[in-house]
Structure formats: C-alpha cells, structure tokens
Amino acid sequence: xxxxxxxxxxxxxxxxxxxxxxxxxxxxxxxxxxxxxxxxxxxxxxxxxxxxxxxxxxxxxxxxxxxxxxxxxxxxxxxxxxxxxxxxxxxxxxxxxxxxxxxxxxxxxxxxxxxxxxxxxxxxxxxxxxxxxxxxxxxxxxxxxxxxxxxxxxxxxxxxxxxxxxxxxxxxxxxxxxxxxxxxxxxxxxxxxxxxxxxxxxxxxxxxxxxxxxxxxxxxxxxxxxxxxxxxxxxxxxxxxxxxxxxxxxxxxxxxxxxxxxxxxxxxxxxxxxxxxxxxxxxxxxxxxxxxxxx
Amino acid sequence: xxxxxxxxxxxxxxxxxxxxxxxxxxxxxxxxxxxxxxxxxxxxxxxxxxxxxxxxxxxxxxxxxxxxxxxxxxxxxxxxxxxxxxxxxxxxxxxxxxxxxxxxxxxxxxxxxxxxxxxxxxxxxxxxxxxxxxxxxxxxxxxxxxxxxxxxxxxxxxxxxxxxxxxxxxxxxxxxxxxxxxxxxxxxxxxxxxxxxxxxxxxxxxxxxxxxxxxxxxxxxxxxxxxxxxxxxxxxxxxxxxxxxxxxxxxxxxxxxxxxxxxxxxxxxxxxxxxxxxxxxxxxxxxx
Amino acid sequence: xxxxxxxxxxxxxxxxxxxxxxxxxxxxxxxxxxxxxxxxxxxxxxxxxxxxxxxxxxxxxxxxxxxxxxxxxxxxxxxxxxxxxxxxxxxxxxxxxxxxxxxxxxxxxxxxxxxxxxxxxxxxxxxxxxxxxxxxxxxxxxxxxxxxxxxxxxxxxxxxxxxxxxxxxxxxxxxxxxxxxxxxxxxxxxxxxxxxxxxxxxxxxxxxxxxxxxxxxxxxxxxxxxxxxxxxxxxxxxxxxxxxxxxxxxxxxxxxxxxxxxxxxxxxxxxxxxxxxxxxxxxxxxxxxxxx
Numbered sequence: 094x095x096x097x098x099x100x101x102x103x104x105x106x107x108x109x110x111x112x113x114x115x116x117x118x119x120x121x122x123x124x125x126x127x128x129x130x131x132x133x134x135x136x137x138x139x140x141x142x143x144x145x146x147x148x149x150x151x152x153x154x155x156x157x158x159x160x161x162x163x164x165x166x167x168x169x170x171x172x173x174x175x176x177x178x179x180x181x182x183x184x185x186x187x188x189x190x191x192x193x194x195x196x197x198x199x200x201x202x203x204x205x206x207x208x209x210x211x212x213x214x215x216x217x218x219x220x221x222x223x224x225x226x227x228x229x230x231x232x233x234x235x236x237x238x239x240x241x242x243x244x245x246x247x248x249x250x251x252x253x254x255x256x257x258x259x260x261x262x263x264x265x266x267x268x269x270x271x272x273x274x275x276x277x278x279x280x281x282x283x284x285x286x287x288x289x290x291x292x293x294x295x296x297x298x299x300x301x302x303x304x305x306x307x308x309x310x311x312x313x314x315x316x317x318x319x320x321x322x323x324x325x326x327x328x329x330x331x332x333x334x335x336x337x338x339x340x341x342x343x344x345x346x347x348x349x350x351x352x353x354x355x356x357x358x359x360x361x362x363x364x365x366x367x368x369x370x371x372x373x374x375x376x377x378x379x380x381x382x383x384x385x386x387x388x
Numbered sequence: 389x390x391x392x393x394x395x396x397x398x399x400x401x402x403x404x405x406x407x408x409x410x411x412x413x414x415x416x417x418x419x420x421x422x423x424x425x426x427x428x429x430x431x432x433x434x435x436x437x438x439x440x441x442x443x444x445x446x447x448x449x450x451x452x453x454x455x456x457x458x459x460x461x462x463x464x465x466x467x468x469x470x471x472x473x474x475x476x477x478x479x480x481x482x483x484x485x486x487x488x489x490x491x492x493x494x495x496x497x498x499x500x501x502x503x504x505x506x507x508x509x510x511x512x513x514x515x516x517x518x519x520x521x522x523x524x525x526x527x528x529x530x531x532x533x534x535x536x537x538x539x540x541x542x543x544x545x546x547x548x549x550x551x552x553x554x555x556x557x558x559x560x561x562x563x564x565x566x567x568x569x570x571x572x573x574x575x576x577x578x579x580x581x582x583x584x585x586x587x588x589x590x591x592x593x594x595x596x597x598x599x600x601x602x603x604x605x606x607x608x609x610x611x612x613x614x615x616x617x618x619x620x621x622x623x624x625x626x627x628x629x630x631x632x633x634x635x636x637x638x639x640x641x642x643x644x645x646x647x648x649x650x651x652x653x654x655x656x657x658x659x660x661x662x663x664x665x666x667x668x669x670x671x672x673x674x675x676x
Numbered sequence: 677x678x679x680x681x682x683x684x685x686x687x688x689x690x691x692x693x694x695x696x697x698x699x700x701x702x703x704x705x706x707x708x709x710x711x712x713x714x715x716x717x718x719x720x721x722x723x724x725x726x727x728x729x730x731x732x733x734x735x736x737x738x739x740x741x742x743x744x745x746x747x748x749x750x751x752x753x754x755x756x757x758x759x760x761x762x763x764x765x766x767x768x769x770x771x772x773x774x775x776x777x778x779x780x781x782x783x784x785x786x787x788x789x790x791x792x793x794x795x796x797x798x799x800x801x802x803x804x805x806x807x808x809x810x811x812x813x814x815x816x817x818x819x820x821x822x823x824x825x826x827x828x829x830x831x832x833x834x835x836x837x838x839x840x841x842x843x844x845x846x847x848x849x850x851x852x853x854x855x856x857x858x859x860x861x862x863x864x865x866x867x868x869x870x871x872x873x874x875x876x877x878x879x880x881x882x883x884x885x886x887x888x889x890x891x892x893x894x895x896x897x898x899x900x901x902x903x904x905x906x907x908x909x910x911x912x913x914x915x916x917x918x919x920x921x922x923x924x925x926x927x928x929x930x931x932x933x934x935x936x937x938x939x940x941x942x943x944x945x946x947x948x949x950x951x952x953x954x955x956x957x958x959x960x961x962x963x964x965x966x967x968x
Contacts, residue, residue: 424848435730445881445883446851446852446881446883447851583737583738584737584907584908584909584949584952587951588954588955588956591956594862604725606695606788609881609882610882611882611958612953612956612957612958613956615957615958615961616955616957617956635961636961639958639961639962640961640962649883649886650883651882651958651962652880652886653885653887654882654883654886654911654957654958655885655886655889655909655911655912655914655915656911656914656953656958656959656962657910657914657938657950657953657954657957657959658913658938658959663937664890664893664894667886667887667890668890671887675837675937
C-alpha cells in the first residue's frame with residue numbers, strides 16, 4: 094500500500110511534508126541555532142542574518158523556539174493518535190468475534206466516550222495531575238478512540254460477512270486465519286485513514302492547549318504558545334505569529350492529504366485506480382516502446 | 389434408491405455408503421410465534437460420483453439445505469451424515485477438522501464476491517490446500533497443474549479477481565472447490581449469473597470433472613442447466629422434497645403438480661410441455 | 677394439446693386473411709446507432725415492423741446492441757449515443773424530430789416498457805399502489821380516488837392475487853414476480869399500443885417467468901398489444917414471439933418467422949444458440965409434439 098500511496102502525487106507531497114516535520118521533531122532542538130530561552134535586548138526584530146525569523150517580544154530567536162517546540166507538538170499528536178488507535182481498533186476488531194456481550198459493552202462505551210468533550214477533559218486532567226502534556230494526550234486519545242473502534246469494527250464486519258470469508262471457513266479456516274489472511278488487509282486502510290486524520294486532530298489539540306497556556310510551563314516553547322505570545326504583537330510584527338500558524342496549518346493539511354491519498358488507493362475505488370493507471374502505462378508502453386539498449 | 393447405490397458400487401456384496409445422507413432434516417428460524425420453517429422433513433441420499441440436481445425456486449429452502457449440509461446453519465431436527473460422519477452435534481472444532489480433510493466443498497452463485505478482491509488468483513486457489521496442511525510450494529504446483537482442467541490460463545494466476553471476467557471468475561471458484569479433490573461439492577446456482585456461453589462452458593467443465601469421482605449437488609431454479617448434467621433430480625418446494633427420481637423420469641413424466649408446473653414453465657424451443665391453461669390450472673391447484 | 681405458438685399462428689392467419697393488413701404500429705427501418713464518444717457504430721442496421729397484436733423477439737448476448745435498439749425506440753438513448761441512420765416510426769410518426777414534450781405524450785400512452793430489475797424501477801419509500809396511481813393521474817388526468825380505483829383494477833388485470841393488499845405495500849415487501857407485475861400494470865396504465873419487455877423475466881424464477889410471459893401473451897390477445905420481447909434466451913423469445921431477430925455484436929445475423937428460424941437456421945450463430953439449448957435445455961426430455 095505504501096508504494097501505491099507514493100505513486101499518487103498527493104501521497105508524495107503529504108509524505109514529504111510529514112517526514113520533514115518528523116525530522117524537525119527529532120532533530121529540531123539540536124538544530125536550533127541559538128538557545129531558545131535566551132532573551133536579548135533585540136526585541137521584535139525583523140529577519141536578519143543572526144535571526145532568520147526575527148525575534149519575539151523578549152528578544153528570543155523565533156526560529157530556535159520553533160525548532161525546539163516542534164518536539165512537543167509532534168510527540169503530543171502522536172500520543173493522541175497511537176492511544177486512540179490501540180484503545181479503539183483492538184476492541185473494534187475483537188467485537189465482531191468475541192460474542193454479543195463484549196460487543197454490547199464496547200458499543201455502549203464507544204457511544205459514551207463520543208459524548209464527552211475532549212478538550213475540556215484534557216484541561217481537567219492537567220488541572221488534576223499538573224502540567225505535562227503526555228497525561229492529557231493519553232486521556233484525549235482514549236476519548237477520540239471511538240473513531241477507530243467504529244472504523245475497524247465496520248471494516249471487520251463487512252469482511253466477516255463476505256462470501257470469500259465464508260469460502261475460507263468452508264475450506265476449514267479458523268477465526269485466526271480469517272483475521273490474519275482476509276480481515277487484516279481490509280481493516281488496515283480505513284485505520285490508516287483514521288490515523289492520519291487523528292494525528293492532524295492531535296496537532297490541533299496540542300496547539301490549542303498550549304495556546305491557552307495549559308500543559309507546558311511558560312518559558313518552554315511550543316508552537317501554540319508561540320502563536321499565543323506573539324498574537325498580541327500582531328499589529329507591529331504581523332509575521333511573528335505567522336510562522337507557527339503556518340507550520341500548524343501545513344502539518345494538519347499534510348495529514349489530511351495523506352488520509353485522502355490512502356483512501357484513494359484502498360478499497361474498490363483504489364483497485365480501480367490502480368488498474369486504470371496500469372492500463373494507461375500499458376497503453377503508453379505500446380505506443381512508444383522503450384528504446385532498446387537504453388537511451 | 390439402494391438399487392442405484394449398489395449399481396454404482398464395485399463390489400455388489402458390500403454396498404458403498406452414500407457420500408451424503410440427509411434424514412428428515414428440519415431447519416427453523418426464529419422463536420415461538422415468529423418461527424419460520426425453512427426446511428421440513430427433507431431426506432436425500434447422494435451416492436459417490438453421482439450428480440444430483442436440486443430444483444428450487446426462491447423460498448424453497450434450497451440455500452438453507454446447502455448451508456445446513458456445510459455446517460453454516462444449525463439443523464433443528466433430523467440428521468446429516470457427510471462422508472460417513474454424523475455432523476449433527478459437531479462443534480466448531482470438529483467442523484474445522486472435517487473441513488480440513490477436504491471432504492466437502494462449495495461453489496457460490498456470485499462469481500465476483502466469492503473471491504477475496506485483494507488476493508491474487510493463485511493465493512485464492514492455494515488457500516484451501518494450505519488450510520489442509522499442504523506446503524506453499526506443493527500448493528502452488530498443484531494449483532498450476534489444475535488450471536488446464538478448468539480451462540484457465542497460467543497468466544491469470546497473478547491477477548486480482550477484479551481483472552477477470554465473470555466467466556473466468558466462476559471457473560476460478562470451481563477450481564478452488566475442486567483443487568482439494570473433495571468427495572462432494574455443493575453448487576448453489578453456479579451458472580445463474582452468467583451469460584449463455586459461459587454457462588455452457590462451466591457445465592461442460594463440471595461434466596468433465598465428474599470423471600474424478602466427485603459427487604455434485606447442483607442446486608438451481610433453472611431446470612434446463614440441471615437437466616443437462618444431473619443423474620437424479622430432487623424438487624424442493626416450500627421446504628419439502630416433493631419429487632425425487634432419475635432426471636429423465638422427473639422431467640419426462642413429472643408426478644407432483646409443482647414439478648409439472650416447473651417442467652411446464654421452462655421455455656423450450658420446439659415443444660411446449662404445457663400451455664397456458666394447464667399452467668393456470670396447476671397454479672390454482674398449488675395455491676389451494 | 678396444441679402448442680401456444682400454434683394457437684397464435686392460427687389466430688394470426690385468420691386475422692390477416694379476413695382483413696386488410698393493419699398498419700404497423702412500430703416501424704424500424706435499417707436503424708444504425710453510434711457511440712459519438714468512441715466514434716463507433718454499435719448497431720448496424722436493425723429493421724422490423726410490428727403490427728397490433730404481434731410480438732417481435734430480439735435475441736442477443738449482452739453487448740449485442742439489443743438494449744440500445746429498444747432505448748432508441750423509446751427516445752432514451754444514453755448520452756452521446758445517436759441514431760445515425762435509418763428511421764423509427766411509432767404509429768406512423770417519425771420519432772426523429774420529436775420534441776421533449778411530444779415524447780412525454782408518446783411514452784406511456786403509445787409506447788411503454790418494462791426492464792430487467794423491477795425493484796430498481798420503484799421508489800422504495802412510496803407504496804407501490806400509489807406509484808401506479810400516479811401514472812394514471814398524470815396520463816389520464818383523473819382524480820385521486822378514481823386513479824386508485826383504476827390502479828387496483830390494473831393490479832387485478834395483471835393477475836395479482838390480492839390487489840387491494842398489494843396496493844398498500846412497499847416494494848421491499850413484494851417478490852420479484854409481483855414487482856414485475858406492478859411495473860407491467862404501470863406500463864399499460866395509459867393503454868399503450870406497444871410494450872417493450874427488455875429482459876423483463878431474466879432475473880425471475882422459472883415458474884414466475886412463465887407467469888409473466890403468460891400474462892404478456894394474455895394482454896396481447898385481449899388488448900391487441902404489440903410486443904417487443906428482448907432476451908438472451910432464445911426459448912423465451914420462441915415461446916412468445918411471431919418473428920425473431922438474432923443480434924450479434926450489433927448485427928442482425930438472422931431474422932424471420934420464429935418457427936422458420938428455429939427449424940431452419942441459416943446463420944452459424946443461430947445454430948450455436950439452438951445447439952446450446954438442446955444440450956442444456958429440456959427439449960430432449962420432452963416428448964416431441966406435432967408442429968403444424
């Protein structure tokens with residue numbers, strides 16, 4: 094599937110952007126040219142040789158703060174997404190096979206969780222347990238998990254009731270075989286789509302929380318925090334809040350783009366798309382046979 | 389019926405046991421007030437190597453019969469003996485063991501949805517063999533060797549089902565059912581969704597494969613296809629077997645009014661088995 | 677027991693002997709249909725003339741062009757398909773220049789059709805009776821109560837056992853055969869002279885198919901309805917039609933009176949169809965009847 098996604102231009106763009114962001118998250122703090130916490134007298138300066146993106150109201154280098162803050166934002170959103178995945182997808186797939194009671198309980202749990210507002214809960218968790226994005230993100234992940242539950246359950250159900258699974262059962266397949274051989278491949282694409290979307294959502298949640306000043310101690314830079322602190326100076330240095338805003342936007346956009354690309358190459362439409370491209374390539378081959386011996 | 393069995397057996401002293409024995413099978417759906425009876429006291433035997441056609445229209449219970457024999461639906465009463473084993477009280481584990489022995493197989497009506505759209509033809513064909521414990525290499529060899537018998541080309545092995553035509557897909561489904569060399573194959577409307585040319589080809593392939601000794605239970609509402617291939621015909625009407633006999637007898641001299649209506653309804657080229665008035669009379673008789 | 681075709685033939689003979697040959701109610705002359713998008717001719721010259729009370733059968737596999745020919749006669753060719761040569765006349769009128777309003781008047785009242793999958797031609801959220809009544813109201817301009825009464829009469833005329841009950845049911849509550857009858861009722865509601873049945877019985881069980889074919893034959897006899905029966909099954913056409921056209925990849929490979937085509941097929945494809953039927957049909961089991 095990875096290959097098919099990369100074959101699409103939208104897939105390529107999305108992957109490149111997200112890889113870059115991930116890169117920033119891992120190496121960002123090390124790449125920061127200056128100490129992100131170091132204040133200077135040179136406040137609200139424009140771009141210059143020393144400060145590629147200028148300085149903020151305390152004279153701190155914006156670029157360094159961005160790079161340093163990337164880790165928290167990316168980690169936070171990954172925490173949300175992965176928690177949601179595990180908490181949601183596993184019961185989702187199992188609910189089809191573990192009997193009526195389990196199915197009923199998980200369905201009602203999912204319904205309940207959906208009703209709870211996750212941003213408020215995240216704030217509440219931080220209020221209770223103190224600053225620290227991770228706890229908040231784990232709770233948020235649990236609250237967002239119904240999406241994965243529903244998606245994986247629906248995919249599993251449609252496969253479980255299909256004729257080819259019945260054919261496998263008639264040939265002697267066990268539940269484990271059916272899941273490994275047939276269900277898995279069908280469940281993966283919708284989960285991948287949900288994952289991409291949830292990472293984007295997680296990003297927005299982290300940014301929202303840090304924007305509100307919740308979860309991270311003030312001097313530590315975060316993208317949301319940067320956006321918040323520089324917003325006051327919008328009239329004087331309009332591009333100050335732009336950098337973090339644009340980064341957040343691009344990341345979320347890339348996540349959704351990736352989700353779309355995965356959706357485009359999976360399922361019925363996906364197979365049709367792959368066939369269509371294959372047919373087109375074949376036609377081109379026939380029209381212009383590759384020059385012998387290499388051109 | 390027993391005389392037919394002994395006629396087929398090699399040693400007339402020891403009668404060959406039927407490959408399928410259904411006795412007074414009843415299948416009900418729902419509870420108490422909303423109980424619906426799908427099958428009511430159906431008894432049928434299939435001898436090894438025999439082809440039995442079961443004619444049934446919508447609501448006759450033919451699919452329920454197939455599913456009960458395959459263990460996909462639980463019988464409410466009566467017994468089913470498959471390959472000498474009474475499967476009446478079988479749990480999932482025993483069913484798996486029986487199925488993995490490759491005794492009984494099934495061909496679906498829908499050629500598109502009965503193949504996993506994400507698995508190559510080779511993978512789909514090898515699946516029943518691998519489930520039996522055959523190694524991947526040997527499965528691949530056996531699959532390859534089997535292709536010619538269903539008139540499929542080797543180059544189709546790497547394709548996905550979506551790339552094949554309806555006729556090709558159904559041939560793959562037939563191949564998948566036969567590749568494990570089963571003793572009994574149940575086919576539920578295997579050619580109904582196909583056009584005439586493909587239909588004839590599949591029926592021809594099935595006829596040829598009977599030489600392998602497999603018994604076929606061919607379920608269909610199309611009297612014509614069944615007549616062309618079956619040794620015996622059983623007629624299912626509203627959950628009951630109303631007539632059983634040699635194909636020639638059931639079609640040439642039907643006894644039960646429903647069978648007569650069936651035979652009289654099938655459009656023929658040169659002769660008309662019944663005219664409109666007769667059909668109307670038979671319908672009135674059945675609905676009385 | 678005389679065969680159905682014999683009976684019909686006798687009737688037809690009587691009518692042609694006693695009166696002047698009636699004007700054809702549907703006249704198709706060398707019609708060619710092309711796909712403008714792919715710039716290909718799909719149907720290469722179909723011709724037949726249909727007089728009241730007669731039935732013409734078109735036999736062909738999918739892709740043979742039989743459905744396109746029907747759609748041309750109804751004025752519902754898919755986008756970018758066109759009749760590029762020949763003419764179609766309904767009741768003496770050339771349909772080539774008809775406006776949309778003229779077509780609307782023509783459909784239902786003069787020419788009508790039923791197709792293959794009955795359920796998909798009915799709105800699943802409206803009771804079927806109301807849908808038949810709607811046709812009556814629109815085409816005949818009668819009031820609601822009267823339309824309901826006429827609709828129930830129609831449902832009875834198509835041999836539905838309990839018309840009042842069926843009137844109030846939804847499409848999912850009815851079997852395929854019943855749905856097709858409802859659609860036939862709707863199709864004949866405005867008293868058309870031509871009914872096209874395009875694979876109308878293909879998805880149905882064999883006894884139900886016989887009922888529908890019997891119904892069409894009854895309608896033909898009782899009302900003089902002219903039929904165009906399209907099927908991939910030669911036997912269906914043979915049972916009902918006076919004249920047969922065998923279509924293959926858009927071309928008429930054989931055409932003539934049914935009996936003649938079946939007994940003395942000229943084209944190889946026709947012979948193939950007949951041979952398939954003889955191998956996998958009931959003919960060899962049934963005692964051969966005397967054909968007049």
